[in-house]
Amino acid sequence: MPAPEASQDTASLVKRLAGPSVTKAGLAKDQTEINQIIAEASKGSKFYDNEKRKDKDLTERIAGILKQRGDLLRNADIPKIERTVDHMIADLEAHRDLTQIIVHVDMDAFYANVEMLDNPSLAGKPFGVGHLHGVLTTASYEARKYGARSGMPGFIAKKLCPDLIFVDMHFKRYSEMSDVIMAIFKQYDPNMYPAGCDEGYLNITKYCEEHSLSAENCVQEMRERVRRETNLTVSAGIAPNKMLAKICSDKNKPNGQFHLPFDRNAIVSFMHDLSIRKIPGIGRVNERLLESIGIKTCGDIYTYRATLCLMDKYFGLQFLLRTHLGIASNSVQPVQREERKSIGAERTFSPLGDKEQILKKLEEVALELESDMQKSGWAGRTLTLKYKLDTYQVFTRAKSFDRWISKKDDLFSTGKELLMHEWPVKLRLIGLRMTKLKDLRATEDKGIKRFFSAAGPSSPGKRQKIERREDLESEGELDAADEAREDYESMPGYEEHEFEEAGLEIEIPDDLATGASSSGQALRPASHAKPPSFLSHTKPASSSSKPVSTKPRSSAHKPRSAAAPKEGVRSCICPICGKIMDTDNSGLNAHVDFCLSRGAILEAQVQSLNPQERKGKKR
DNA sequence: CAAAGCAAA
DNA sequence: CGCGTTTGCTTTG
Numbered sequence: 028m029p030a031p032e033a034s035q036d037t038a039s040l041v042k043r044l045a046g047p048s049v050t051k052a053g054l055a056k057d058q059t060e061i062n063q064i065i066a067e068a069s070k071g072s073k074f075y076d077n078e079k080r081k082d083k084d085l086t087e088r089i090a091g092i093l094k095q096r097g098d099l100l101r102n103a104d105i106p107k108i109e110r111t112v113d114h115m116i117a118d119l120e121a122h123r124d125l126t127q128i129i130v131h132v133d134m135d136a137f138y139a140n141v142e143m144l145d146n147p148s149l150a151g152k153p154f155g156v157g158h159l160h161g162v163l164t165t166a167s168y169e170a171r172k173y174g175a176r177s178g179m180p181g182f183i184a185k186k187l188c189p190d191l192i193f194v195d196m197h198f199k200r201y202s203e204m205s206d207v208i209m210a211i212f213k214q215y216d217p218n219m220y221p222a223g224c225d226e227g228y229l230n231i232t233k234y235c236e237e238h239s240l241s242a243e244n245c246v247q248e249m250r251e252r253v254r255r256e257t258n259l260t261v262s263a264g265i266a267p268n269k270m271l272a273k274i275c276s277d278k279n280k281p282n283g284q285f286h287l288p289f290d291r292n293a294i295v296s297f298m299h300d301l302s303i304r305k306i307p308g309i310g311r312v313n314e315r316l317l318e319s320i321g322i323k324t325c326g327d328i329y330t331y332r333a334t335l336c337l338m339d340k341y342f343g344l345q346f347l348l349r350t351h352l353g354i355a356s357n358s359v360q361p362v363q364r365e366e367r368k369s370i371g372a373e374r375t376f377s378p379l380g381d382k383e384q385i386l387k388k389l390e391e392v393a394l395e396l397e398s399d400m401q402k403s404g405w406a407g408r409t410l411t412l413k414y415k416l417d418t419y420q421v422f423t424r425a426k427s428f429d430r431w432i433s434k435k436d437d438l439f440s441t442g443k444e445l446l447m448h449e450w451p452v453k454l455r456l457i458g459l460r461m462t463k464l465k466d467l468r469a470t471e472d473k474g475i476k477r478f479f480s481a482a483g484p485s486s487p488g489k490r491q492k493i494e495r496r497e498d499l500e501s502e503g504e505l506d507a508a509d510e511a512r513e514d515y516e517s518m519p520g521y522e523e524h525e526f527e528e529a530g531l532e533i534e535i536p537d538d539l540a541t542g543a544s545s546s547g548q549a550l551r552p553a554s555h556a557k558p559p560s561f562l563s564h565t566k567p568a569s570s571s572s573k574p575v576s577t578k579p580r581s582s583a584h585k586p587r588s589a590a591a592p593k594e595g596v597r598s599c600i601c602p603i604c605g606k607i608m609d610t611d612n613s614g615l616n617a618h619v620d621f622c623l624s625r626g627a628i629l630e631a632q633v634q635s636l637n638p639q640e641r642k643g644k645k646r
Numbered sequence: 647c648a649a650a651g652c653a654a655a
Numbered sequence: 656c657g658c659g660t661t662t663g664c665t666t667t668g
Contacts, residue, residue, distance in 0.1 A: 046658085047653080074658050162659050180658040223655045310653050368663060375659065409647085419658085425648055460661090 039315065040082045041066045044075070047311055048178050061174035061187060068183050077419035085312060089319045092341060096320060099337045112332040112348070119354055124267065125289045127357040128242045130229045131264045131272035132212060132249075135281035137225035138165040140259050141204055142194050154192035155184055164196060168281060201225075208253055208261070215249055220359050226276075228269055230359040243286050250284065267294070270355035274305055294353040299326035306350050317342070325351050365466065370405055371413075372396040373458025378417035380453040388457050389442050390435075396459050397435035404468040406431035407461030410438065412445040415456035424449065431465050 042049070045062045069075040134140070138156040143149045153170035155163040159181040166175040166184070173188035185191050205224040212219050216229040235245050246263045253261045260282035264275025267289050278285035287297060302324055304314045317323075320338075322331055328351035335344050349355060372395040379385050400406065410432060411425040424445040432438065442459050446452075 044658095069658080072656095072658085078658095157659095160657065164659090178659080182656070183658075226655085308653070312652060369661085371661070373660065377657070411648085421650085423649055427647065455657095456659090458660090 039086065040079055043078055043082050043311065044069050046176065046178055048176055058174075064174070064187055065183055068186050073418055085315060089316060092316065092338070093319060096334060096338060100334065103333070103337060105333045108333040108336050112336050112344070115345075116348055116352065119349060119352055120291075123291065123352070123354055124357055125291070126232070127230055127267060128232045128235060128289075129266055129268055129272045129357050129359065130215075130231055130242075130246055131266075131269065131276040132227055132229065133262050133264075133276045133280070134208065134225040135260045135262055136165055136168060137204075137259070138196065138201055139167040139194075141200055142197070143167070144258055145197075145200065146194075149192070149194070152192060153188050153190055154194050155179075155181070156194050156196055157181060158195075159185060159193050204257055204259065207257055208259070211249065211252055211256065215245065216359065218359060218361050220361060228272065228359045230357070243284070246284050246286075250282075268353075268355040268357040269359070270307060270350070271297075271353055273307055274301070277305075295351075298351060298353045299324065301325045303328075303350075308346075325353075365469070367405065367464055367466075369460050369462045370396070370400055370403070370407070370464065371411075371458060371460025372399060373413060373456060373460075375415075375456045376454075378453055378455045380451070382450070385446070385454055385457065386443060388454075389446065389459075390439050392457055392459050393435050393439035393442060396438055396461070397433065400433045400461065404466065405461070406433040406465045406467055408432065408463040408465075409461065410441050410445075411460045411462065412442050413456070413458040413460065414446065414449070414452065414454050417453045417455050419455070421456075422449070427463070432461065 041062050044066045045058075046065075049058065049062075069078070139154065142154075142156060149167070151169060152167070153173060153175065154167045155170055155175055156165045157163040161181055163175065163177050163179050163181060163184055165177050166179070170184070170188055170191055173191070175184040175188050175191060181193060201224060208225075209219075209221055209227065212221075212227055212229055215231050215234050219227050219229045221227040231242065231245055234240070235242055238245070240248070242265050246265055250261050250263060253259060262276050262280040262282060263284040264272040264278065264287070265284065266272040266275050266287040271287055271294065275285040275287050287294065303309050303317055303322060304311075306325070309317070320331060320334055322328060328335065328347045332344075332348070335342050335347055372392050374388060374392055376388060379388070408429075408431060409425055409427040411423050413421065413423045415421045426441055426445060432441070438459055438461075442457075446457075
């Protein structure tokens with residue numbers, strides 16, 4: 028037993044080292060001991076030092092937040108604030124929608140179980156999919172009992188479970204099986220939303236109606252079909268919205284399902300004792316931030332509502348209130364747009380300091396990116412170089428162009444240019460990412476041209492976007508925009524499934540129609556009720572914290588490009604400058620881009636007038 | 647616009 | 656022994 032560190036709170040560091048996917052388990056009896064072993068195995072490494080540094084940073088950040096909390100609470104009219112928040116809650120409650128039956132389906136230890144299918148001798152044995160020298164993508168349930176988990180480095184998993192067997196990955200197989208199960212799910216909801224290759228969301232309201240089935244029987248039947256046709260098991264959660272369904276699918280995993288009563292009180296009490304860490308969107312950092320002010324469970328959110336209101340900028344009051352109430356989006360849609368935001372490639376290697384060797388890696392990455400971009404038909408205007416020092420510190424350097432980039436030579440030379448500016452460095456990872464993309468395949472499907480070219484939809488590529496917005500009025504929840512990616516042709520390398528709770532695409536508040544504007548809500552910064560993302564650095568208290576100004580300051584806000592314009596064909600108005608134009612969608616987009624970047628540049632310039640000197644260490 | 651950081655699959 | 660990859664999004668400068 029290692030003696031407690033002399034320094035300070037070792038607990039948070041030990042927990043951090045355990046990795047991000049420690050959440051549920053329900054398996055390993057003594058997580059503490061496991062965490063100790065992990066910490067022990069990591070000690071002395073550069074990775075460990077880096078985690079230690081991050082942990083210290085976070086601890087300091089928390090100290091700053093707590094200090095500010097003290098200042099704010101000192102001269103605040105708590106009862107009044109609480110009344111205000113209670114109004115917000117009533118408002119949210121008034122919009123609760125229990126009419127839709129949402130299901131989250133999640134394959135059990137997907138990769139591992141597929142491997143077991145192809146190699147029955149693995150049954151009952153502890154094994155992990157991955158290499159001893161890499162990280163596990165999945166661990167069999169047997170292995171999980173020892174604390175081995177996905178995302179864990181092989182050698183640590185081996186330490187926890189000496190008999191652990193390492194099994195190679197077979198993406199082709201997983202993808203194949205994925206197609207099979209998705210096809211089954213689609214029969215229950217043609218609009219289902221696949222969230223990765225082994226899970227998805229369904230709205231089975233209609234199916235149940237048409238087949239006179241209860242939700243539970245329906246899901247039971249669906250799971251049984253999957254098992255029959257693939258010999259794989261799937262767990263499911265049934266609830267009135269995606270967040271709840273996601274949480275529920277984990278409740279009786281593996282090979283089980285959980286049905287949450289569609290009842291307000293049942294839901295709120297379900298949330299009451301639920302750890303905030305189970306909420307999709309709340310990760311390790313946000314968990315610690317919330318815990319620092321006393322919030323461990325969703326029930327605690329209500330207890331500390333006044334504090335949260337006062338510190339909305341850090342914690343995202345709206346999001347947390349909805350979480351506390353168990354309210355979230357219940358909109359399930361197919362994968363509604365190919366609006367990809369970025370495309371990139373990166374690679375880790377044993378630390379290198381030699382220029383030629385590093386440039387070689389960069390070239391490989393550039394080549395890979397070019398190939399990917401070509402394959403999927405993209406070009407971009409901003410290239411970002413990412414590099415990780417041998418100390419595990421990560422940096423990014425970007426450069427924008429006035430033309431579209433996609434060729435390897437451009438990628439490489441730009442990446443080199445950006446990198447040379449940082450020289451000398453010793454790296455363990457290098458990567459390139461293109462943003463501000465242009466869809467090379469979409470140009471002629473868009474806008475008016477589409478009316479003339481009755482060409483076959485045969486292109487092997489992607490679908491076009493399908494915007495639709497009318498349901499904005501519909502009431503209840505509604506996502507502003509569910510993201511979705513797709514073609515997992517060139518699949519990444521890992522997925523991290525399983526038992527990690529993992530996320531789901533988060534729900535999106537959409538302050539528009541819902542709550543928000545109506546009643547007098549105080550304090551409503553442009554803070555989306557999105558997931559939290561309450562990071563931000565400690566900042567001076569800016570005494571402006573008066574949650575009592577019954578006026579939502581909505582106007583002075585930068586027009587979020589995504590929220591406004593839709594498929595325009597004829598004349599449209601630029602949401603930024605108001606100019607009226609006759610152009611198609613891509614024309615408008617180009618103009619909007621221009622407007623936005625013009626504003627951003629101006630802003631950036633203005634701000635850089637008073638330098639801030641804050642660059643840090645590096646080297 | 648550029649850079650850092652969080653989260654999720 | 657040697658702790659991954661891809662994407663999206665928010666915040667800060």
